[in-house]
Amino acid sequence: MGNLNKEIRDGDHPDITEERLKSTFDTHKMAAQIYNSQRAADRRNEITSAVLKIPELQDIKPLPFLSREEKVEEAARKIGILSEHLYDLVNVNDGAELYHLNNVVIGGEGNPLALHGVMFIPVLQAQATDEQKKKWLYRAMKREIIGTYAQTEMGHGSNLRKLETTATYDKATEEFVLNSPTTTSMKWWPGNLGKSTNYAVVVATLIINEKDYGPHSFMVQLRDENTHKPLPNIEVGDIGPKMAYNATDNGFLKLNHLRIPRTNMLMKHVKVEKDGTYIKPPHAKMSYSAMVHVRAHMNNTMAYFLASSLTIAVRYSSIRRQGHINPKEPEVKVLEYQTQQHRLFPHIARAYAFSFAGAETVRLYEKVKKDMESGETELMADLHALTSGLKSVVTYLTMQGIEQARQSCGGHGYSMASYISEIYGIAIGGCTYEGENMVMLLQLARYLMKAAKAVKEGKKVEGLVGYLSAPDNRHSLIDRTPEKSYDTYLKTFEHIARQQIFRAFDKLEKMLTSGLPHSEAWNKCSVELTRASRLHTRLFIAQAFARRVHDVVDFHIKEALDDLLHLHLNYELLDVASYALEDGHLCGEQMNFIRSELYRSLGKIRPNAVSYVDAWELSDMELRSVLGRRDGHVYENLYKWAQNSSLNRTDVLPVFEKYLKPLMMSARKNSKL
């Protein structure tokens, strides 16, 4: 039998090899859990190997040394080369393969086709008629045209019903007139809108006979297909540098009474007839499908960002030696410190949990998408509630985890050589895009309040909120849990979520009964409501993790995942335990039990720590991190990396002659006086 950890190679740093030799599970089999099948895990590695053989696809230099213009150019250059090799490298119908190819070759900072693949094509697939698909979708798929999704405006992103861009139907010419009447009505933020795309699905408020029908989607050609010059009545450009994503040209767009044919409104589910008759869709929110598409996939992209930063931090922590635990022994790997383990391991568990919750979400999304094809919309509310909560909780916890990973690398974590700060910048965009987190938590809260009302009225609720109708124990039985049975843990999470949901519900009801208008009462309860949404979502994540562990067949993988799950449940429970202490569901003694289980878990995870992150099989090319190198040879490569700094091109910079020398000369002269 070969090594269980598949990353072991001759010549690696002995400290990291020592870690890998301790693995109790086959990291490639674990990758099959993370990526949902052995075939998917194999394909990732095959794609990486194939990419490594194409010299033009390698980074010209480490990305942090590139200017914004160079980043945009470099991403576009690689997209050009990729299109020559695309069919040899991936199955173009497999989103996971495309995403992996993107991460290896280009990375997370963006590329000219990002929004084209993530939103433009999906919105056409979901909302275009067959005729419209023939006109635009197939051309888009062949990349004859490049598009984006232009919804957010300078003045409005969250509140879609107040978008100021109008699409007014002109019956006489059978056209829509698209107009941005104010500065704040300009589209502002859409990815790749600024410079790369020549088409966009523009979301605008539909007006027919002066009646407002709310946001609808319209296909708009922005630029000439040959010259790429903006078409008449269109002003378009880049919004400038951002915290991260700087290879992406997020853009602005001003439409000046632009006329487009009636048939440019996406009309699969909703229609405007020639005479201006409006035919409403089977469900009012069907046109929000592109957002739901991205939200449903965000658990996995966030899991990936979190796992990337943890891979960097855990590998580095296994070669970084500093300080002593036993003064008679050599300096220890910083990974030996319990504080370091507590800082990193719970986030490893979260990355796995998000990936498993993500797989369940994508399954539900695929079902709802299929149902919608035939006008069936029953599960749309469930999916919206689930993705709204997960999107918010997962992005927020990912942000926390990445920042802990950065701090755990000490000073070198702050250097771009770690690349963690870039991953952080990219990932935290997710707290805002696809619905600001608080706004989306409040969407889930609407769903939870409806369920709570039903339960109060004596009705039985099922599915994601089924636990609200289930019997509850007054006191948690957590310290009477047999090993490897997590039922009592999950019951405690259920109790906590249930209590908070009803607390928020009762508060809201009381205010409504006192005569407060609904929107005001809602606002006064909104902190409690968002707490309810978070707790409900964290319960779902824990349940999804437990369901996956339950289903695993391979003994060693199951055991390793079980250890992570145990850590996860104890850590997460401690994080939310105050809710259960308040009503005596948990007592002080049980808190001690949870804490000691948590510390025991850290020790259990420790020998496999490097293997848990190696199992994500993130290559050096995609990690782009000196600290996270697979071979552990960090120090000599940090020095090499610094040689890329343009400041090192000469020994003496012009600023010396210009500013520093006069400053020092004058100081010296003054001190002689």
Ligand SMILES: CCCCCCCCCCCCCCCCCCCCC/C=C/C(=O)SCCNC(=O)CCNC(=O)[C@H](O)C(C)(C)COP(=O)(O)OP(=O)(O)OC[C@H]1O[C@@H](n2cnc3c(N)ncnc32)[C@H](O)[C@@H]1OP(=O)(O)O
């Ligand atoms: C050459 C080839 C090379 C190939 C190489 C590879 C290249 C490529 C590709 C691959 C990979 C690249 C990877 C790159 C990754 C990059 C990722 C980053 C992308 C980031 C993109 C970001 C995009 C955006 O941000 S788009 C804009 C998003 N905006 C929002 O999310 C706005 C948020 N607001 C809202 O959604 C709404 O306003 C909302 C929901 C808050 C309120 O809506 P409303 O209509 O005003 O609400 P209301 O009338 O009050 O009704 C509420 C009611 O409606 C229900 N509801 C709402 N939404 C939905 C829904 N979607 N489904 C079902 N029901 C819904 C809601 O539940 C309420 O119901 P009730 O309670 O019953 O009333």
Ligand SMILES: Cc1cc2nc3c(=O)[nH]c(=O)nc-3n(C[C@H](O)[C@H](O)[C@H](O)COP(=O)(O)OP(=O)(O)OC[C@H]3O[C@@H](n4cnc5c(N)ncnc54)[C@H](O)[C@@H]3O)c2cc1C
């Ligand atoms: C990296 C990135 C990429 C993006 N890409 C795209 C894209 O491709 N296409 C596109 O169309 N857009 C895109 N966006 C825009 C993005 O979708 C919006 O910025 C986002 O939906 C938030 O809306 P907002 O900016 O209006 O925030 P605001 O709503 O102005 O948020 C400001 C504050 O107000 C609070 N708030 C607002 N409404 C409520 C409420 N009802 N209740 C309680 N609190 C509230 C929020 O919680 C927040 O704290 C992108 C944004 C980013 C950062």
